[in-house]
Amino acid sequence: MKTPRPLALAAAALALLLAAGCAPPQQSTGDSDAATATSAEDFGGMEELVRAAQAEGELNVIALPPTWANYGAIIAAFSEKYGIKVNSAQPDASSQEEINAAKQQRGKSTAPDVFDLGQSVALANESMFAPYRVATFADIPAGFKHPDGLWVNDYGGYMSVGYDATAVPDVTSIDDLLKPEFKGKVALNGDPTQAGAAFSGVLMVAVSQGGSADDIAPGVEFFRKLNDVGNFLPVDPTPATIASGQTPVVIDWNYLNGIESERLPSWRVFVPNDAAVAGFYYQAINADAPHPAAARLWQEFLFSDEGQNLFAQGGVRPVRADAMIQATTFDSAAFHRLPAIDGMVTVPTQEQTEVATEYLAENWAEAIG
Template sequence: MVWTTPRTHDRRSVLRLLGVGAGAMLAGPALSACGAAHGETDPSAIGGSLDEIIARAQKEGTVRLMGYPETWANYRGHFRDFEKKYGVKVHVDSPDAHSAEELQAVLNLQGQSTQPDVLDVGYSFTSAAIEQGLIESYKPSNFDAIPENLKDPDGLWVGAYYGVISVGINRAACPVPHRFEDLLRPEYRGKVAMPGDPRKGAASIATVCAAATARGGSVENAGPGIEYFAELAHRGNLVSVADAGQAMSTGQAAAIFDWNYNWLGREEQLRRDGIDFEYVVLDDGVFGNYYAQPITIGSPQPNAARLWVDWLTSDEGAEHYALGGAIPARFTELVAAGALSEEALAKLPEPSILEQVTLPTPAQGDAANVAIATRWGREVVI
C-alpha cells in the first residue's frame, strides 16, 4: 500500500491540503467546481460480473482511495488482506482528509489520474455528492442484504459501517463522565475537546447531534447541542485540538469526543504513552451514524473501485470492520449466521448501546449542517 500524504493532518482538520477557502467548509452548493466536466464511466469498461470485475481490477493493478486512515475502523487490516486476496494495490491520498475535503478533491481532480476512485464520507455529505454529480452508481454483490437505511436505492452509495460517539478519557487528569451534564463541572475546565470543527467533518457534527439528543433535541433540531457547546466554551471547559490522539497523549485535553472505533484504534498507543485511558458512551446521548463509500464519477480505476466496495460489504470486510470496533452494515444478518468471530464481537459496543442507535437519514444530516453552519461561529467561542 502507498501513502502519498503524511498522516500529520487530522481527518477533520481545515481544508488546508487543497487550499480550499471557508466558503467550502460545508458540503453543498458552496463547493466550488474547479475541475473540468467529466462523465460517468463507459459501461463497456466495467466487468459484467464480479469475476470479470476482479479480472479487470487486477489488470488495473491499483485502487486509489482518499480519507482512509490506517487506524480508522481497522483499515490497516482491510488494506493488507484486500491486497493479499486480489493482488490489487491500495493507494491512499490524504488519509486524514475530512468529508468536505474529499468532495472538493473530486471537483478539483476530475478526469486526472490522481482523482480518487472511492471516498469514505459522512452520511450528511452524501446529498451534496449526488447534487454535485461527483459519484456514480454501483450495487455490490451484497447490495440486497444491506439495510435500506444504509444505502442509496439507486446504488449511488452504500454505508459499509457505522459507529457511536464516545468520549476518550485520561483518568489521571479528570473523572470518567456518564452524562453530558457532567462535563460542565469545574473539574473539566480546559479539558474537553471535540474531534474537529462541526462545520467541516462528520464526527464533530455527530458530537453536536449527540449533545442535542441529550438535551431534548434531535438531528433535525441541533440547536440544543449547539447551546450545550456554547455553555461548555463559556465555562472554559472546551478547548480546540487538531488531533484527538495527540491531544490526549500530550495532555492538551483529557475528555475528547470521537467515534468508538477511533478510540479503539488508538488505545494501544495511548497506553504505551502512559495514559490511564478509557473510552465511554455517555448514557444520555447515544448517537451513531454511518460513513458512505461512493465510487467517484469516471474513476480512473473503475473495476478496482467496484471491487473495493464489494470487499468492504463482504463477510471478510465486515469482520475487519468489527475487529476495529466499527459495526458492519450487515451486522444483524452476520450475527444470526455466526459469521463474525468472537474476537470481533468483543470489540463492538455493548448490545444495550447498539439497541439505542437509530441511524439518521441524509436529509436529517442536511438539517443539522444548516443549523451548525448558521449558528456555530457566533455562539461557540473558544
C-alpha cells in the same frame, strides 16, 4: 483525524447492535466498460472484474487513516489479496475535503477512486457517484443503501467521550464536561459544519441537554457555555495529541476512542445511555474514477464477509452484521466486543441532518468564537 458525517442506522438493526496526469484508459469489459459497470456481471463475473482491476494495477483512496475502522488492515488485505497498489491520500481529510479533492483532480490519475463519507456530504453529492451493486447487495437492508447502489452504508458506531482518567475525573454525564477540572481539556473531532464526527458530537450533546435530532440548538448552546468557562479546546484531536496529553478529553466515535484505550491504559470511553447517537458512513464510487475496475473491486471486498469482519475487528458495526450472524460467517470475538446500548438511540434522518447542518452553519462559529 478523519471527520466524516452522521450515519444512518435503522432502528431494527440498532436493536441487534450488541481516497497529475492524464487518466488511464478504461478497461474493456465486453458489453459495458468498467466506468459504467453496475455489477460484477457487467464484467462477466468476479474473475473478470478481478482481471480488469489487476490490469489497472492501482487504487486511489482518500481520508482513510490506518487506525480508522481498521482501514490500515483492510487496505493491506485488499492489496495483498489482489496484488493491487493502494495509494492512500490525505488520511486526515474530512468528508467535504474528499469531495473537494475529487473536483480539483477530475481527469487526473491522482483523483480518488472511491469515497467514505458522512451522511450530509454524501447525500449532497450523489451526482458524483457511480451506481454499483456489490454481490452481497441483497444482504444490506433497504435503509442502508441507495436502491441503485449510488452509495451503501458500510460501518457505524456510537458517539462517545474519551478521556484520560489520570488527567480528569471520571465522566459519567455530558454535564461533567462543564466542571472546573475540565478547563482547557475538551476537544471535538473537527468542525461540525464540515465533519460528520463533529456534527454527531454536537447532536449527542444536544440530546443530553433536552434537544433532539429535530433541535440541535441545545448542543450549540452547551458548547457556548463550554467555551465561555474555558473548557472547550479548539484543537482537532489525533492519536499524537492524545498520547502527548494535549487533548485529554475527546468527543468522537466510540471505535476511535476505543483504539486509544489500547494505546493508553488510562484512556476511558463513555457512551451516554441517555444520549446515544449512532450513525453509519457512506461508501461510494467516484463516477470519474481513474481506476474504475479497481474501485468496483474495492467495494466488493469491503462488503464481502472478509471485509465486513475486518471492519468489526476495528470496533465498528458492519452493515451486513445481521445477515452474517444468521449465516454464521461473522467473527464471533470481534462482534462480541461491539458495544451494546440500553435505551433510546438517536439516528438523524436526511431531512433532520439538513436542517441541523443549516443551523450549525448560521450559529456554530459565533458560539465558539
